[in-house]
Amino acid sequence: MDSKNPVFDEVKECFKQQISGLALNEAIDLISSSPEKEYEYLSFSIRIPSTDPLAALEQNGYNEGFQYYWEKPSDEFAIAAAGSIARIQTTGQERFRQSSDQGKELLSKVYHISNLNHHLASVHLLGGFSFFDHNIGKVWRDFGAGSFTLPEWVLVKNGKLTILTITKKIPAGSQKDVLYDDFLNTLEHLDSICDAGSYKVEEKQSYRSSVRTPGIDSEAYNHWINSVESATDLIKAKKFKKIVLARELKVELQTSVSDTRILNYLRNQYPDCYSFLISQDGESSFIGSTPERLASFREREVLTEGLAGSISRGKTASEDAVLEYELLHSQKDLNEHAFVLDAIEENLQRFSDVFEHPVSPGIKKLSNVQHLYTPVHAKIKKGVSRTEVLSKLHPTPAVGGYPREAAMPYISKLEHFDRGWYAAPVGWINAHGEGEFVVAIRSGLIKTNEVRFFAGCGIVEDSNPQKEWDETNLKFIPMLTALEHARK
Numbered sequence: 001m002d003s004k005n006p007v008f009d010e011v012k013e014c015f016k017q018q019i020s021g022l023a024l025n026e027a028i029d030l031i032s033s034s035p036e037k038e039y040e041y042l043s044f045s046i047r048i049p050s051t052d053p054l055a056a057l058e059q060n061g062y063n064e065g066f067q068y069y070w071e072k073p074s075d076e077f078a079i080a081a082a083g084s085i086a087r088i089q090t091t092g093q094e095r096f097r098q099s100s101d102q103g104k105e106l107l108s109k110v111y112h113i114s115n116l117n118h119h120l121a122s123v124h125l126l127g128g129f130s131f132f133d134h135n136i137g138k139v140w141r142d143f144g145a146g147s148f149t150l151p152e153w154v155l156v157k158n159g160k161l162t163i164l165t166i167t168k169k170i171p172a173g174s175q176k177d178v179l180y181d182d183f184l185n186t187l188e189h190l191d192s193i194c195d196a197g198s199y200k201v202e203e204k205q206s207y208r209s210s211v212r213t214p215g216i217d218s219e220a221y222n223h224w225i226n227s228v229e230s231a232t233d234l235i236k237a238k239k240f241k242k243i244v245l246a247r248e249l250k251v252e253l254q255t256s257v258s259d260t261r262i263l264n265y266l267r268n269q270y271p272d273c274y275s276f277l278i279s280q281d282g283e284s285s286f287i288g289s290t291p292e293r294l295a296s297f298r299e300r301e302v303l304t305e306g307l308a309g310s311i312s313r314g315k316t317a318s319e320d321a322v323l324e325y326e327l328l329h330s331q332k333d334l335n336e337h338a339f340v341l342d343a344i345e346e347n348l349q350r351f352s353d354v355f356e357h358p359v360s361p362g363i364k365k366l367s368n369v370q371h372l373y374t375p376v377h378a379k380i381k382k383g384v385s386r387t388e389v390l391s392k393l394h395p396t397p398a399v400g401g402y403p404r405e406a407a408m409p410y411i412s413k414l415e416h417f418d419r420g421w422y423a424a425p426v427g428w429i430n431a432h433g434e435g436e437f438v439v440a441i442r443s444g445l446i447k448t449n450e451v452r453f454f455a456g457c458g459i460v461e462d463s464n465p466q467k468e469w470d471e472t473n474l475k476f477i478p479m480l481t482a483l484e485h486a487r488k
Contacts, residue, residue: 008191011048011164014115015187038109041085041150043167044183045114045121050162051194053080053155054267057277058260059193066149067279068126069263070428073271076159079428081126083152085167088125090146093133096391099146103387106150107431110167119432120156121163125149128278128426128440131395131419132412139445139452140420142280148429149280153186155194164190213249213473213480220247221469227414228465234410235461242339243401243410246456247472248417249480252449257486259285259446265485269367270478274438276426286421288443289478291366294393294425296436297386302378304348306340306357307364308398308458309333309372312474324363324370336458337361337372339402344376347392354379368477390425390437399423399439399456420445422454444479453479 057069057080066087071078086106090098103125114121127148135145156163166186171178192198214220224247231243259277266289267275274293279285296303311327314320327333341357349355357376364373380389394400400423401407411419421440429435444453455475457468 069277081151081154095146100387137418240407
């Protein structure tokens with residue numbers, strides 16, 4: 001099949017030369033002659049013409065397979081992936097360590113070919129964890145407590161560079177022709193979904209949502225007031241110093257919605273946030289646009305941040321400046337922010353040769369809210385795994401509580417829904433040990449006939465239940481607004 005995109009012909013020609021030549025023969029020979037390192041997968045990375053990864057994923061279509069998306073527009077970085085070649089799943093208190101061990105074992109079975117000397121020309125594992133150690137609720141059953149997928153194909157866009165990596169399971173008997181054709185068929189498919197000139201653009205429709213956040217006469221409001229009052233009573237009784245409580249907003253759908261359209265709205269509205277999508281089997285999608293990075297890894301360098309303490313944005317520049325001033329001088333919000341930084345230092349410093357952050361917090365401004373923000377830089381010691389760092393950072397007091405061990409058991413007692421993957425670590429890591437994980441807030445679970453959105457806030461001793469209710473309503477706005485742009 002000839003490509004409709006002439007530039008992609010060069011990609012396929014380069015692919016054919018490498019995969020059908022000495023590289024493929026070398027891979028097959030290694031597979032056959034190295035029983036101590038049994039290769040089960042063959043992966044190929046190549047540079048392709050610039051494309052929009054979200055458009056490619058949208059053109060890939062709705063199916064029953066794995067789909068993944070990740071983007072931070074202000075960093076000019078995005079990942080799109082689909083298809084499941086292999087998947088690791090874990091549960092229980094050791095799920096982070098088990099994910100690390102199983103991930104390393106899986107990556108050791110991949111033989112990778114590339115003519116690119118680039119840290120992103122690599123096999124990627126994509127996924128995340130649930131908030132609690134065990135995820136047994138029916139709503140989140142497809143996601144499990146820990147899940148990472150080795151995708152059939154992944155597009156990584158970094159600035160002007162776009163890298164395609166295709167991975168295949170090696171067929172029984174190491175049949176070269178079968179493997180070659182399998183790679184070429186996938187490349188032909190990628191050619192079509194990356195060719196914007198062939199796209200059929202549907203007429204834009206809007207999902208006119210009649211959803212409004214519950215009022216003060218609702219059962220949800222009464223539950224919330226009782227929960228916050230119970231939490232402040234527990235804090236006064238010295239059970240813990242802070243706890244984060246969240247709400248679930250369930251929306252019944254009359255027509256199906258498009259998760260990629262929701263994402264397109266979110267990434268355009270919130271370019272400084274991380275927009276993400278994870279669909280395990282096509283039946284449901286976990287999507288969001290979070291401002292909170294849990295950890296970025298590059299070699300031994302780790303970047304994380306404290307993000308806690310919130311206030312609305314002003315309608316004018318002067319009002320916005322006043323609100324910023326109030327937030328920077330709010331003792332309640334400064335205390336909440338300090339809990340987060342103390343926990344990060346406590347949990348990360350013992351694994352680090354370097355640990356540093358500014359003395360005072362700054363401000364991170366989003367379109368409808370602004371947060372107290374402190375960036376943290378660390379350098380992890382040799383021998384410390386990245387997932388071990390994640391396990392110590394999750395959950396931060398910004399989504400769990402402080403002290404963590406004291407506050408965590410009360411979350412499920414005071415909330416009235418299953419958190420699932422909400423407020424949990426989601427992200428990616430590649431064979432070079434580079435990766436990034438975020439805290440999955442400002443998020444929702446999309447199903448055929450319903451959507452569940454989530455929003456939370458930190459409760460400390462002097463928290464006002466009504467103000468915390470108003471804050472969660474404010475945090476629902478981004479996802480509710482995005483839903484209006486999402487009808488198929």
